[in-house]
Amino acid sequence: MNETFLLARRAIREVWRLPAATIPALAIPIFFFVVNLGQVTKTFPKSTPFLHGQSYAAFGLPVSLVFAVTTVTSGVAMVTDIDVGYIDKLRAAPIRRTAIVWGRLAADVVRGILISVIVLLVGIAFGARVSSGTAGVVLLLILSTAWGVAYAGIGIWIALATKNVQVTNASFLIFFPLLFLTPNFVPFDRLAPAMRAVAHVNPVSYIITGERGLILDHTIDWGSIGVAAGIIVAFGSLLTALSIRALNRFAG
DSSP states (O other): OHHHHHHHHHHHHHHHHOGGGTHHHHHHHHHHHHHHHHHHTTTSOTTSGGGTTSOHHHHHHHHHHHHHHOOOHHHHHHHHHHHTTHHHHHHHSSSOHHHHHHHHHHHHHHHHHHHHHHHHHHHHHTTOOOTTHHHHHHHHHHHHHHHHHHHHHHHHHHHHHHOOHHHHHHGGGGHHHHHHSSSSSSOGGGSOHHHHHHHHHOHHHHHHHHHHHHHHOSSOOHHHHHHHHHHHHHHHHHHHHHHHHHHHTOOO
């Protein structure tokens, strides 16, 4: 556990020292959030049934939260460690392989919390409110951060498997179909049949709808939260296992 803590501390310090790695994760989702509001606010006024009396900002906020925390920054940092030979030193040291992966993911916990809080405050500034109260805010931040940590495993896995910064950076593109093949602009029942079928099998849909329920509903739907949490745990566990497997097969 000590080696995990030390590697985590190193990774977290990089978040503070290299803010340029985090700023794009904030700027792009906030830009899309503001632009989308400008386009559809008059189309979906507060009287729209699925908005539950709120502005469209409340409906779109979960999409921006999920978008903002989904990065491959840790994967790029892992490639840098490979290029400078740091990973070879860690592999030669008497430490567990899991510590190398978990230590890197610790940075995504910190990054995810910071980004989630900022995006949530932006959403509130544009009129959104979390109807489920303080407990809902806490759950919203936990779900958002946890999803960011789970998805970060893709970047780490690809970094260890390819050792290539361009491929690792490009792995972020995997997320775009996952994001847009969801009920991101309207609820499930307003999607075309084919789109609805795809959205129903897309795991990201349930992260978004779980967070959306916390914002729009006065009561917490624990079933929806449980589904979202289960998907995050399953996704993160799979990617962590693949990352550790890639690390075990790593050849410098």
